Amino acid sequence: MRIPCPFCGPRDSQEFSFLGQAGLKRPDPNAPDAQMQFHDYVHIRDNKAGVTQELWLHANGCRSWIVVTRNTLTHEITGSEFASPQVKEAAQ
C-alpha cells in the first residue's frame, strides 16, 4: 500500500503510523453530559465498511499528520490532505 503524503508524495505505508477515524471532535468538558460524550469520543467509532477518512502520521518522513481517504473494503486510497485545517476547525 502506498500513501500519497501531501508533502513528500507517494510513500510506502510502512513509513506511516495509523491513529484511526478522522474528524472526531473533542467534547466540551463543562457540558452536563460530558462524561458520556467523552466515552463516545474515546471508545465509539463508526468502523465503516467503505470509504473512510482516517488520521495517519508520516512518522518516518515529514512527521505531518494527514487525513487519508481510503476504502476499507478494497484498501484503495483516493486522497490525502494535511490534517491541521480540519483539526483547527474542530477545536473552534
Next chain:
Amino acid sequence: MHYSVFSIISQAFKGQKDWKPVWRYPDPKAEYEILIIGGGGHGLSTAYYLAKNHGYTNIAVIEKNYLGSGSVGRNTTIVRSNYQEPGNIPFYEHSLKLWEGLEQDFNYNAMMSQRGVLNLYHSDSQRDDYARRGNAMMMHGVRADLLNREQVRDVVPFLDFDNARFPIHGGLMQWRGGTARHDAVAWGFARGADSRGVDILQNTEAKQIRVENGKVTGVETSRGFIKAKKVGIVAAGNTTRIAETAGLRLPIESYVLQAFVSEAIKPLIPCVVTFGAGHFYISQSDKGGLVFGASLDYYTSYAARGNLPGVEDTIEEAMAIMPSISRVKLLRHWGGIMDMSMDGSPIIDKTGIDGLYINCGWCYGGFKATPASGYCFAHLLATGESHPVATALKLNRFETGYVIDEAGTGAQPNLH
C-alpha cells in the same frame, strides 16, 4: 448417530455406506424463539449450549456463507488460559475446562491436543512480568510453570538461544494449553446443535435487524424476514455493520489479521511457542505444517487480505527465534477480519434494545474461547443474566472504567 469405535468397525463391514450427513439444510421457519446471527464457532457453540443446557429447540443460526467459513476455519488453533486480568482468567479457564471435556461432550473428534503453550521471555524485566502473570494465574487456580533457559532448552532445543538481539532467557509454560482442529470444532458444535433440533441456515445473510418500540422483532435476511423473540449477534468482524442496522454503535474496530501455514515437515515443534519480544506464535499441525501468525495489519480493514509489511514482520519474528525454519516454504497464507475491542477483551452482554444481545470483541483470540463464549452467551440469552465467569465482559465497562486491558495499551484497538 453416536460415533464410537463400534460405529467405525460396523461401518467397515458395511463398506462405509451408512454414514449420514451430520446436519440438515432446512428452510427457515417464519418464527424462532432465538435467532443467532453468525454461524462461526461462537454462534454454533451458543446454539449447542442453548439446546443442551437450557432445552431450547426452536432456535436458528443464520450464516451468510457456508458453515465455519470465517475465522473458525482459518485460525492458528491455539487453546490456552494464561491470562492476567481478574476479569479474564476465570472466563478463559472455564473455557479450557470445557475444551478438556469437549470431545466426549459433543461426541466428535476435535483433535484437542494439550501439548503446552510456551511464552518465551528475553530479558530480566520480562521474566519478572511473566512471573507476575504466572502468579496471577495461580491465584485463580490455574497452573503455570516459569521455566529457566535450560528447562526451555529441554522442550525446544532448536531455538536460537543466543540471538544477539533477543536472547532466550526462559519461558512461562502452561502445559494444559495446546491446539485443537478448528474445522472439527465448528462441525462438532454444528452436529450437536442440529441433532437437538437447531436449524442451521447457511447462505442466509442478515441484512437488517428489525426493532419496534425498543424491542427486537426479527431479522431481515437474504431469504426473507425471520421473526424472533430474541436475537444474538455473533458476527465477529462484521459485528458493527449488523449492529448498526439496529442503531447500535459499539466500541469495536475491524482489522485484518494474517496467518500462515508452511509445507509439511517432520515433527519439530512439540508445543505452541510464542516470541516475547514481539508478537509471534507458532505450532505444528498433526499433518506437519507449521501454523503461525503475528500482529494485526495496523489499519482498519474489511478486505480479508493483508499487505506485505505484515508478512515481512511475521517472517522476521520467526527468524529471530527459529532460524532453522528459514528454508521451509510457505504453503498458504490468508487474512481475516477481527472485531477488535477498545480494551482488547471481549463483550458478552445485553444491549439497550430489548431482546437484542451481543457477543463480540474477540480481537484475535476468539478460538480458545469458543466453548465458553457459547456457554456464557447461551446462559445470558436463556436467563437474562451474565454467567458468573463472564460478569466482567460488559458492554458498559468503557463507561464505568472497568476495562480489561491485558496489553495496557489503552483505547487503541490496533495495539492490542
